[in-house]
Amino acid sequence: MSEGVGEGLRVAGLAHRVPDLGALELLLAVARLGSLGRAARELGITQPAASSRIRSMERQLGVAMVDRSPRGSRLTDAGALVTDWARRIVEAAEAFDAGAQALRGRRDSRLRVAASMTIAEYLLPGWLMALRAQRPDTAVSLLAGNSAAVAQRLLADEADLGFVEGLTVPTDLDAVVVGHDRLIVVTAPGHPWARRRTPLPAQELATTPLILREEGSGTRQVLETALGGLARPLLELSSTTAVKSSAVSGAGPAVLSELAVGEELSARRLVSIPVAGVRLDRALRAVWRRGHRPTGPGRDLLGLTRG
Amino acid sequence: MSEGVGEGLRVAGLAHRVPDLGALELLLAVARLGSLGRAARELGITQPAASSRIRSMERQLGVAMVDRSPRGSRLTDAGALVTDWARRIVEAAEAFDAGAQALRGRRDSRLRVAASMTIAEYLLPGWLMALRAQRPDTAVSLLAGNSAAVAQRLLADEADLGFVEGLTVPTDLDAVVVGHDRLIVVTAPGHPWARRRTPLPAQELATTPLILREEGSGTRQVLETALGGLARPLLELSSTTAVKSSAVSGAGPAVLSELAVGEELSARRLVSIPVAGVRLDRALRAVWRRGHRPTGPGRDLLGLTRG
DNA sequence: CCTCGCTCATAAACCCAGCTTATGCCGTCA
DNA sequence: TGACGGCATAAGCTGGGTTTATGAGCGAGG
Numbered sequence: 001m002s003e004g005v006g007e008g009l010r011v012a013g014l015a016h017r018v019p020d021l022g023a024l025e026l027l028l029a030v031a032r033l034g035s036l037g038r039a040a041r042e043l044g045i046t047q048p049a050a051s052s053r054i055r056s057m058e059r060q061l062g063v064a065m066v067d068r069s070p071r072g073s074r075l076t077d078a079g080a081l082v083t084d085w086a087r088r089i090v091e092a093a094e095a096f097d098a099g100a101q102a103l104r105g106r107r108d109s110r111l112r113v114a115a116s117m118t119i120a121e122y123l124l125p126g127w128l129m130a131l132r133a134q135r136p137d138t139a140v141s142l143l144a145g146n147s148a149a150v151a152q153r154l155l156a157d158e159a160d161l162g163f164v165e166g167l168t169v170p171t172d173l174d175a176v177v178v179g180h181d182r183l184i185v186v187t188a189p190g191h192p193w194a195r196r197r198t199p200l201p202a203q204e205l206a207t208t209p210l211i212l213r214e215e216g217s218g219t220r221q222v223l224e225t226a227l228g229g230l231a232r233p234l235l236e237l238s239s240t241t242a243v244k245s246s247a248v249s250g251a252g253p254a255v256l257s258e259l260a261v262g263e264e265l266s267a268r269r270l271v272s273i274p275v276a277g278v279r280l281d282r283a284l285r286a287v288w289r290r291g292h293r294p295t296g297p298g299r300d301l302l303g304l305t306r307g
Numbered sequence: 308m309s310e311g312v313g314e315g316l317r318v319a320g321l322a323h324r325v326p327d328l329g330a331l332e333l334l335l336a337v338a339r340l341g342s343l344g345r346a347a348r349e350l351g352i353t354q355p356a357a358s359s360r361i362r363s364m365e366r367q368l369g370v371a372m373v374d375r376s377p378r379g380s381r382l383t384d385a386g387a388l389v390t391d392w393a394r395r396i397v398e399a400a401e402a403f404d405a406g407a408q409a410l411r412g413r414r415d416s417r418l419r420v421a422a423s424m425t426i427a428e429y430l431l432p433g434w435l436m437a438l439r440a441q442r443p444d445t446a447v448s449l450l451a452g453n454s455a456a457v458a459q460r461l462l463a464d465e466a467d468l469g470f471v472e473g474l475t476v477p478t479d480l481d482a483v484v485v486g487h488d489r490l491i492v493v494t495a496p497g498h499p500w501a502r503r504r505t506p507l508p509a510q511e512l513a514t515t516p517l518i519l520r521e522e523g524s525g526t527r528q529v530l531e532t533a534l535g536g537l538a539r540p541l542l543e544l545s546s547t548t549a550v551k552s553s554a555v556s557g558a559g560p561a562v563l564s565e566l567a568v569g570e571e572l573s574a575r576r577l578v579s580i581p582v583a584g585v586r587l588d589r590a591l592r593a594v595w596r597r598g599h600r601p602t603g604p605g606r607d608l609l610g611l612t613r614g
Numbered sequence: 615c616c617t618c619g620c621t622c623a624t625a626a627a628c629c630c631a632g633c634t635t636a637t638g639c640c641g642t643c644a
Numbered sequence: 645t646g647a648c649g650g651c652a653t654a655a656g657c658t659g660g661g662t663t664t665a666t667g668a669g670c671g672a673g674g
Binding site for chain 1: 393411496569
């Protein structure tokens, strides 16, 4: 959401307008199974509970979503649409859950992971979901920190596998590149750069004021290294989200990690501007204590990170 | 306790492991404002309520997220991570809300939109959020249906602005292209195609078994038109989500709308395979009754769709 | 030095959303 | 026609989240 200056009209929070996760899960189950009762059974509740919950969701949204019949229930057109939107919420919640369970860091974990923030934020939940899909009984614990902290954990044998971003590999660790954090230049679709047919010269990027994170942030450092020390800020903002929404609303070109803008790119709220002559990315590496390449669950996870 | 019918260990649903939306919103507010009390005030609840809610969320997740001090509250490292994951859920909920409010279709709407499913599902929520940001008092109503239904609504003057996908423009309507639904070929990163340096020949695409939606679906039709009538299914699945997860888990190459896989592409769970010699896209058009180009809020929305 | 002002925590009482159990109605199929 | 599956309704219970009221820690300023 945009920075809420002057709220003006007091509107009840999102939570009062959006059904809770349980209701959304139920809706997805009804869509999949074609019956309130079966959906209820799958979720471990009774049929009247499901019936009432769907009904109250319809009342809350003001839309009939389910066509009831004595032979089952099918979604209405509106219901199908709502279900598609709901699926996104539930998917985000699944990623949250996968991450949070690892973060809980139980002592009995069979795999202890230490990861830098970018990786933990964007990539690890997906990997953990995939790992859970293929090895459901693997308990993973996660510790997030900077590269030095990751290295320290590994060397102290408090973690089995680490993930770091950046140019250098900490000493006494073995590493393999598992991906790249590509910075990309993005603008709103209306910006002149969006109509270019040729890549933007690095020189022009360096001399144009950009929407950037504050000095010292990881992406800012990568950008300034690539440009040779200079970057002109048009705006300096303190969160990736803020940079993103400024760019979407057309304030100017921004430089952001590709990981942060997948959704915006595919919906064309932002467009990516190719740039010639600079490598705006940094390697993402899996690391482990020299000579102790992970086995078992760690090896499984490592496999997932490379496809 | 719920009884474990069927699936071995019965695991409580997501809703019991993920904090509800209200708690996540609160967490974001705490992160932004640096104080439980201020966050409480912003959300219109009391400070003890916020305190207790954050505490119970920490208990639920088993992670300390907030460092309390007499001068305010800051997130811990783990808390920052949880907050980033939470933000995705909240963003999806905001899109849901924007769509659902329009779907409610109140009679007093100042702008009545009719849209086809793909557009309503993927693009419209974003447009509506943008519209709300720049014109907060515009009430929009939405009706979703196929192209014929959209045309009918417009011609009956029951809608002010329509959106359709497909090759043809219904008669008696004016239209402007607002985007493209690009189908792309995707595979898991480990697939041989992912290592190609040259675009895939259309011929090879046509002769390779693919993971596809069922016959008759929109994307399947576009693909078969582009390929000249033939497509070999490796798997035929009935939902985009199912196709996507099969592809992610490496079952084979799939053809999907770019709109459906933004997230998977940026996280490299899927990679896009360029194809030579076929146009795998269909135009997305805004349409209106001939000679009645929208004014006012309709014009605003139209502006947003083109950047 | 002491008090004000901000922070957060605790305790008790309240309320309502959502659950269960029990029942009824409707349509389909053998 | 009776059994079955599907949904709706009603009554009663429970718990999580809320409020009000209060207390305690820390810093700033008269």
